[in-house]
Amino acid sequence: MLNRLKTQPKVNLRPLNLVLAITVLFCSCASKKDVVYFQNSGNFETLVGEDTFSPKFKVDDLISIHVSTLDPEASVPFNLFRGSQEGGLRPEQVDYLVDKDGDIDFPVIGKIKAAGSSSEELRVLLRKKLEDYLKDPIINIRLKNFSVTVLGEVKKPGTYPVNGERITILEALGLAGDLTIKGMRNNVMVIRDFDGTKVYTKVDLRDKEILNSPVYYLTQNDVVYVEPNQSAVTSSSLDNRATIAISIASVLITSTVILISRN
Numbered sequence: 001m002l003n004r005l006k007t008q009p010k011v012n013l014r015p016l017n018l019v020l021a022i023t024v025l026f027c028s029c030a031s032k033k034d035v036v037y038f039q040n041s042g043n044f045e046t047l048v049g050e051d052t053f054s055p056k057f058k059v060d061d062l063i064s065i066h067v068s069t070l071d072p073e074a075s076v077p078f079n080l081f082r083g084s085q086e087g088g089l090r091p092e093q094v095d096y097l098v099d100k101d102g103d104i105d106f107p108v109i110g111k112i113k114a115a116g117s118s119s120e121e122l123r124v125l126l127r128k129k130l131e132d133y134l135k136d137p138i139i140n141i142r143l144k145n146f147s148v149t150v151l152g153e154v155k156k157p158g159t160y161p162v163n164g165e166r167i168t169i170l171e172a173l174g175l176a177g178d179l180t181i182k183g184m185r186n187n188v189m190v191i192r193d194f195d196g197t198k199v200y201t202k203v204d205l206r207d208k209e210i211l212n213s214p215v216y217y218l219t220q221n222d223v224v225y226v227e228p229n230q231s232a233v234t235s236s237s238l239d240n241r242a243t244i245a246i247s248i249a250s251v252l253i254t255s256t257v258i259l260i261s262r263n
Contacts, residue, residue, distance in 0.1 A: 037185065039206045053217040054118040055143070055166055059195060061098045061220065062144040063114065065106075065126070069134050078107050078130065078137075095144050102195075108133065115195070119143070119165065148218050150176035152226035153183030166217050169203065169210070172224055179205075183226040190215040191223040 057063065067078040081091035096104040102115025109129050114122055119141045130137050146162040155177030169190065173179065185205040192199045192215065201215045210216060218224070 037205050053166060054120065055146075055217075055219050056116055056118055057098055057114045057122065057143065058193070058220065059098050059100055059102055059115055060145075061114070063096045063098065063104065063122075064093065064140075064142045064144050065096055065104075066093065066140045067126075067130070067134070068138045068140075069136065074134055075137065078109075078134070080107060143220060146220045148172050148221070149223045150226075151223065153180045153228045154178065154226055155180060162220075168216055169213075169218055169224060172218055172222075173226075176224075179226055182229050182231055184229045187227045189225045189227065190218070191225065192219060193221060 065079075067075045069075045080094035080096075082094050096106070096114075098104055098114050102113055103111045104114045106112050106126070109126075112122075112125065112129070117125065123139050123141055126139050126141075127137060130139075143165065146165070146167075147159050148162060148167060149159045150172055151157045154173065157176060160172065160175045169188070173188075179185065186207075188203050188205055190201045190203065192201070201213070203210050203213050203215060215222070
């Protein structure tokens with residue numbers, strides 16, 4: 001019995017060590033500098049900037065415009081409604097679509113250029129054109145189809161409606177559940193359309209200067225794309241080979257266990 005124990009062959013653990021090393025390599029996480037936002041911001045630091053952003057209307061935008069005055073009857077011709085006030089039901093107001101030329105067709109006045117104007121600029125223009133018809137009109141304007149799309153390495157990619165007149169890129173990413181650990185914080189792309197021309201802008205979420213970026217405030221129909229990091233790309237391209245590697249590793253471990261049990 002003692003002789004048998006003395007002559008027991010040594011088990012080669014190198015294959016098992018190799019499997020463990022590969023596992024550790026694939027499970028290694030990103031460094032802090034790759035995932036932390038606003039890394040160069042200081043404690044109690046105050047960043048003061050001029051907030052001049054105002055969204056502009058674009059082609060295919062749907063705009064709600066309601067005109068009112070102290071005399072309700074006088075403003076009726078300048079509002080479009082669908083249906084009639086029968087049975088106590090209020091008729092539905094019709095929205096204005098910005099056509100391919102950037103215009104809306106306003107009652108009585110006719111064609112008005114809307115594309116490229118902000119809500120306030122369009123309000124001033126309408127008030128001027130209504131001077132001959134109404135006294136001190138109150139004009140409420142709202143963009144109805146404001147939405148942004150967030151794609152890529154985020155937890156909940158999709159298209160999100162926006163309540164209000166503006167949204168920041170950080171708020172949009174928040175709606176999408178924030179970036180996954182495999183999203184590249186330093187390479188987030190915003191795709192913006194200007195009358196059929198696509199503009200691509202990349203930002204770095206790790207840098208506080210993103211607050212001064214021209215795409216910090218998003219406009220309607222902007223697309224935010226979060227690029228996957230190398231780990232995500234590698235794991236995606238190696239799915240099949242990873243399965244094979246796991247199978248081989250299982251065989252090696254099983255063989256090692258069999259050798260140990262037999263001896």
